[in-house]
Structure formats: C-alpha cells, structure tokens
Amino acid sequence: MLLLLAILVGVLYGAAVYLLLRRNIFKLILGLIFLGHATNMLIFVAGGLTSGRPAFLRGVQDETIGMSDPLPQALILTAIVIGLGVTAFALTLVYRFYKVTKTVDFDELSENE
C-alpha cells in the first residue's frame, strides 16, 4: 500500500510539473490543482499509514495504544480548503485575462515587457 501511494504521489507530481510547463494558461491551473493534490497525498503518506484503528478513544486507560493519528488528515483538510480557494481565484483570473486579451497563450502573456 505504501509503495502504491508513493508511486501515486510521484505520478501526480510528474503530471503537475508537466502541466505547469505548458504554454496554455488553463493547463497551468490544472497543474496547480494536481500539485495541490500531490502534496495532500504526500502529507497523508508521510504521516504514517495505519489501517483499521480509530482516531479517538473514550474510556481506555492508556489512550495512545491502538490509536491512529488524526492530525495529518486535519492538515490535509485545511490544505484542501486553501487550495480550493486559490484555484477558484486563479480560474477567475485566467477567465478575466482571456476576456481582456482574447488569448490563453503564455507567449502573449510575456509580451510588452
């Protein structure tokens, strides 16, 4: 499972970098989305994989035994929300850029500089 997830993270990062390097700005945004997801998976894997154990226990003497760590999930949740916000903003930005300049090409982006 660990190996599988590690490969998945790698593939996601690879796809993200590939998309980030395209000239089309919309693909750039897709790249950002992939990058965010790759990182969320990375945190998940790096936090340690424990299956079938509860995150919260009540009434157990030593509470640390048999628990899985809920914190990485909490971090990912926050990161997803932030990523969503930034992506939404970036999409609006690209749409506005398209409306103003009638193009989504990066070469046009660096014109007049």
Added chain:
Amino acid sequence: MILVLPIILPLLFMVVLIFTRRWLAFQQGFSIFASIMLTFVSFLILTDVQQNGILAIQPGSWDAPFGITLVADLFSAIMMITTSFVAVIIMIYSPGFIDKERQTAGYYPLVFGLLMGVNGAFITGDLFNMYVWYEVMLTSSFVLIALGGSAEQLRGSIKYVTINFVASIFFVSAIGILYGQVGTLNMADLAAKMRTWDEPMYVNSALMLFFIAFSIKSALVPFFFWLPASYHTPPMAITALFAGTLTKVGVYTLFRFYSLFVVFDQQFWMYFILTLAGLTMFIGVLMAASQFDIRKILSFHIISQVGYMVMGLGIFTVGGIAGAIYFTVHNMLSKTNTFLAGGLVYQRSGSYDLKYLGGLYKAKPFLALLFFIPALSLAGIPPLPGFFGKFFLIKGGFEAQQYFITAVAILTGLFTLFSMVKIWNEAYWKKEPEEVKEKGKVHPSALLATSLLAAAVILMGIFAGPVIDVCLQAGEQIVNPEMYINAVLKR
C-alpha cells in the same frame, strides 16, 4: 493576552471596512486611525517583550506542544512595529494615489487582511499555523495585485499567483515530512526534539524544502524572476506596500527557521546561505542597473537588498544578526519611501520611464529631496540608516572572518549607489526631454505620506544607537534559540 491583538484587530477592522465599502471618506479616515492603532499595539508588545523577555500564550488553553502557541520575541515585535508603521504611511498615501474605483472595490479591507496575515506569520509558534497565515497574507495580496484588472496587472498576477502557490506547496510538503518524522508541529517543541534527534536525513530534506519555499517568497537567487515580473504592475501604493512587507516576511521566516531548526550540518548551511546571499546581492543590483523603468529598477533592488539581510543570517553572530535586523527595518522604510517617491514622479510627469522624465530637480526641488533621502540611505551614505545597517553587517562579516562575502557586500554597495544615481540623473537632473507625457499634479496627501516616511528614515539614522541596542538584544534571542524554546515550553 495582548499577543492576540495584532491578529484580532486587523480582522475587526477588515469587517468594519467591508460593510462600509461605499463611504469612501470614512474608509480613508478609519484606515489611517486603524493602522496607527496597530502600530501602537505593536509598540506595547515591544516594550512588554523588552521588560519581561519572550512572551508566549496558548489561545486555545491547550498546553504548549499540543495547542497553537503565539510567541513574540524582540525580532517579531520589531518586524510588526515596522510593518504597521509602513501601513500607516501607505494608508495616508493611498487616497491621493489610487483611483476611486479601486478604493471602493475593497482596497482598504484587503490591506487589513494582508496585515492580519503578516502579523500572524510574525507571532505564530506553530508550523502549520504559519502556513495558514501565509495563505491569509497571500490571498489578500493576490486580490490586491489584480485589483482593477488591467491587462498588464492580470499578466503580473498570473505569474505572482502561480509562483506563490508553488512556494506554498514546497512549504506544506516540508511540514508534512517533518511532522511524519518528528511528530510535532509546535516550533519550539520541534526544535527541542531535533536537538536530540539521530536521523538527520529527513530533517535535512524537509529543511531544504523550507529553504526553497522561503527563498522563493523572499526572492533569493535563483528564485527571484517572479518579483520584477509582477511587482511593477499594480498602482505604486500597492507595490510599495508589497515591497515594504511581503518579501520581508519570507526573510523573517528564514531567520526564525534557521535559528530553531538548523542543528545538523551547520557548516554546509552556513556556506550555502552565504553563497546565495552573495549571488543575490550582486545579480540583483546588476540587473537593476540595466533597467530603464523606475519601478523595475526599484524591484530589482529589493532582491539585492534581501541578499544583505540573508548575509547577516549566514554569518549568524549576534552582531551579524543585529546588523541584518537593523538593515531589514531600514530597508522596509527606505524601500517603501523610494517607491512612494517614484509614485510622486509619476503623478507629476505621467510616466515611470526614465526616457520621458527629466528636469524635476529644477521644477520641484522638494520632490527631488524626497527621493534623494531614501536613495542615499539605500546606497549607504553616512548620516542615514542604510550606512549603519551596512556598517554593522560588514563589521559582523569581518568579525566572523567571512572576508569574501563582506567584499561582495561592499562592492554591491557601490553598484547600488550607481543605480540610484542613474534614477537621480535621468529623472531629476537631466533636462526635460522634448517628448513628454501629460503632466499632472502631486496630491497633497501623497506628498505628506512620503515626507513623513522620509522624516522617519532620517530619524532612524539619527537615533541609530538606541535602535541598534534593541536589534542587538533581538540578535541575542535569535542566536540562542534555547531562550525561545524555554519560553514556549515553560522549562
């Protein structure tokens, strides 16, 4: 509980300003009042930290390694006070510079959103919380840089958003890896655990990711290209606010993390950081010298000056760090001041391009003086604070026997003078060119703000003694991270 105020107050101000969006005069007045209040609160924190040592509180009532901690040491207090002061100046400057559409489109609430993020990043003691504050700050800055939506601004914003998102990804993956290994997010706890850690590999890879993230955010070589490609696009007041605050948050974090987390391979990190600092200083100033747009020259300058701050970090002695802190404060003031003076030039002559400028010294000697003061300060001419900043850095460099980087710093100073003289000669001294853009009038509030800031720059030079004393104490706290760790963990 005073430590909560730098975060809560901007939030409250932001809410008030959002609901009063239509009443422009109220917004302008209230923003000035609010930012003055923030400065006052930061000042109270500074005096408190000076008397009682490092302050740490647990807002959620969970004890240190578990809950989110807020910590203020002298360095964060100094940074907060400077940021709020720069905000006061920008708030006085904005009504006379930014057009009405932008001002009513949410400019003022966004500035306070930005300040909330910046203050949060300065006083948080929790790694993930710092990431969140960074995002608060960046989201506000994303909207600010795109506000108005001209084609040029949109071009700049797409680059700015992309690069900052990528930097944040580096940041948050480093947090994930570090948490997976060490199992804590509290910065003091993390630092304490690292000091007894026996597996440097994961820690070092996480640190390298951190380093990349913050060198992107503070525009170090080789990650600086986004800054001059985006900073010149919004109106000058916004650029000045970014120049004065945003990149410096990256520098602050580099200082904090280096002091707390670099426990393995210190020799490597020292030379690594010094090399990058030298390259940043030199390349930044060379690129500045080749530009013809005032905003671009000044943007490249930001990069060069960040090199100086990071040089102080690489030296890592009390003197070096104190010099770097003094230099950072001076830079936040002087840099903002040069940008604002550039804005005045634009109001007067209708252009930022040196080709269309000229004769301002003859026509408006006071405008020329307002640029002259911060420019000479940046170049490092004696009675002004830039001189003392560079002096303490170079002194620190010699004492730590880092002769090469010190030589680079001195050489860079020369080039800085050259590029400042270039703006001076072209915009102020040469004859007015035949072909000029439409002339305008300088707005009195913009003029007042720039004069106030110039006066602050001069005062910081005159009272260099007391200021450097505070910086020395702050440097002491940075060089001995045990003070920070003990204050948070109450040992």
